[in-house]
Amino acid sequence: MTALAALIAGKLPDGRGRFGTFGGRFIPETLVPAINRLEAGAKEALADKEWRASLDAELASWVGRPTPLTHAPRLSEAWGADVWLKREDLAHTGAHKINNALGQALLAKRMGATRIIAETGAGQHGVASAAACARVGLPCIVYMGSIDIARQAPNVHRMKLLGAEVRPVESGDKTLRAAIDEALRDWVSDPEGTFYLLGSAVGPHPYPWLVRELQAVLGREARSQMLASAGRLPDVAVACVGGGSNAIGLFHPFVGDTDVALLGIEAGGHGTGLGEHSATIAYGSPGVLHGCRSLLIQDDDGQIIETHSISAGLDYPGVGPEHALLADTARATYEAVTDAEALDALQQCCRLEGILPALESSHAFAGARRYAEKNPGSVILIGCSGRGDKDLPILLEAIDMGGK
Numbered sequence: 001m002t003a004l005a006a007l008i009a010g011k012l013p014d015g016r017g018r019f020g021t022f023g024g025r026f027i028p029e030t031l032v033p034a035i036n037r038l039e040a041g042a043k044e045a046l047a048d049k050e051w052r053a054s055l056d057a058e059l060a061s062w063v064g065r066p067t068p069l070t071h072a073p074r075l076s077e078a079w080g081a082d083v084w085l086k087r088e089d090l091a092h093t094g095a096h097k098i099n100n101a102l103g104q105a106l107l108a109k110r111m112g113a114t115r116i117i118a119e120t121g122a123g124q125h126g127v128a129s130a131a132a133c134a135r136v137g138l139p140c141i142v143y144m145g146s147i148d149i150a151r152q153a154p155n156v157h158r159m160k161l162l163g164a165e166v167r168p169v170e171s172g173d174k175t176l177r178a179a180i181d182e183a184l185r186d187w188v189s190d191p192e193g194t195f196y197l198l199g200s201a202v203g204p205h206p207y208p209w210l211v212r213e214l215q216a217v218l219g220r221e222a223r224s225q226m227l228a229s230a231g232r233l234p235d236v237a238v239a240c241v242g243g244g245s246n247a248i249g250l251f252h253p254f255v256g257d258t259d260v261a262l263l264g265i266e267a268g269g270h271g272t273g274l275g276e277h278s279a280t281i282a283y284g285s286p287g288v289l290h291g292c293r294s295l296l297i298q299d300d301d302g303q304i305i306e307t308h309s310i311s312a313g314l315d316y317p318g319v320g321p322e323h324a325l326l327a328d329t330a331r332a333t334y335e336a337v338t339d340a341e342a343l344d345a346l347q348q349c350c351r352l353e354g355i356l357p358a359l360e361s362s363h364a365f366a367g368a369r370r371y372a373e374k375n376p377g378s379v380i381l382i383g384c385s386g387r388g389d390k391d392l393p394i395l396l397e398a399i400d401m402g403g404k
């Protein structure tokens with residue numbers, strides 16, 4: 001059986017947590033017991049109908065699911081296509097991240113954890129984790145690079161208001177990568193009582209699988225909403241890809257629908273040179289980062305290179321292993337769009353649909369517009385992963401709004 005056939009048949013990841021040659025578990029011995037416990041606990045919980053019902057009830061009453069599928073008539077007209085938006089911007093805390101944070105927090109509770117740790121880069125996952133921990137009643141410690149803390153003050157305050165402790169990370173690159181390293185170190189010191197709530201479909205097995213299962217709710221909803229509202233499946237589903245959690249959540253329920261193209265959009269930044277973008281699949285190469293074999297942005301010596309994107313949430317030098325396989329098998333395609341293209345698409349969506357998408361999500365809009373140019377008349381489903389209110393300071397700098 002080819003890797004793609006196995007994926008479509010629901011047989012991946014395999015017993016070792018691999019998606020073809022990607023994924024797996026590259027971790028120190030000291031982490032093995034904690035990871036094994038997590039895998040067993042997650043499998044048990046996801047197979048337990050009662051637990052799933054309690055998760056679904058919280059997703060409905062606290063997160064606000066299902067989020068709407070919104071037809072976009074004016075974007076459709078402008079692009080010469082039929083455009084539909086899956087509105088994760090309307091989920092509690094303003095993005096898809098809450099689906100994963102809530103699911104893992106409920107899992108932590110079920111597994112008897114006494115504290116939850118999380119990492120955050122821009123702060124969005126930290127905010128979602130802090131909110132979910134408050135909801136389930138567990139203390140939350142968020143590791144955040146000191147550079148990111150300085151850049152993202154409003155999110156730091158949000159996390160604190162929600163009762164979390166924010167621990168500055170001064171080691172390494174003092175950003176997301178160092179924060180993940182520090183969270184893993186913390187976990188090793190208390191593998192029984194601590195639950196590590198990881199923010200995207202990356203890291204060692206079982207995280208890429210667990211996060212996909214928790215985010216697939218958005219793709220399942222979108223699939224049945226398309227059938228109900230458009231009367232058919234889309235020609236293409238488009239999502240932005242940072243670590244890849246909203247994209248894998250949207251793509252996964254469509255993987256077996258081979259007539260539906262899957263298009264992942266990465267952050268092309270302001271150039272194709274190392275350090276100018278964050279387009280891991282477009283420009284990266286295989287390697288191991290944070291316990292997982294996938295594609296990475298690295299130099300010839302295997303050193304991870306700092307990435308750039310106007311959207312902080314797409315700024316990760318790796319990508320989830322399932323995306324690496326989807327790209328490898330050509331079941332999904334991945335393209336990069338630049339900061340400028342994303343900004344332009346954001347403004348178009350604001351003016352034509354009255355929706356301010358997150359800068360991350362605006363990459364998906366820009367990629368969808370490009371797809372429409374090449375495929376006139378097509379039916380396009382866009383994952384609107386989050387709302388853009390958080391991006392106002394950057395938008396004020398980047399866009400000339402006229403006057404003062």
Ligand SMILES: *Cc1c(COP(=O)(O)O)cnc(C)c1O
Pocket residue numbers: 095096097124199200201240241242243244245246247313314358360361385386387
């Ligand atoms: C964090 C974030 C992303 C990127 O993360 P993925 O794991 O790739 O989904 C995309 N959109 C929004 C709104 C985000 O906050």
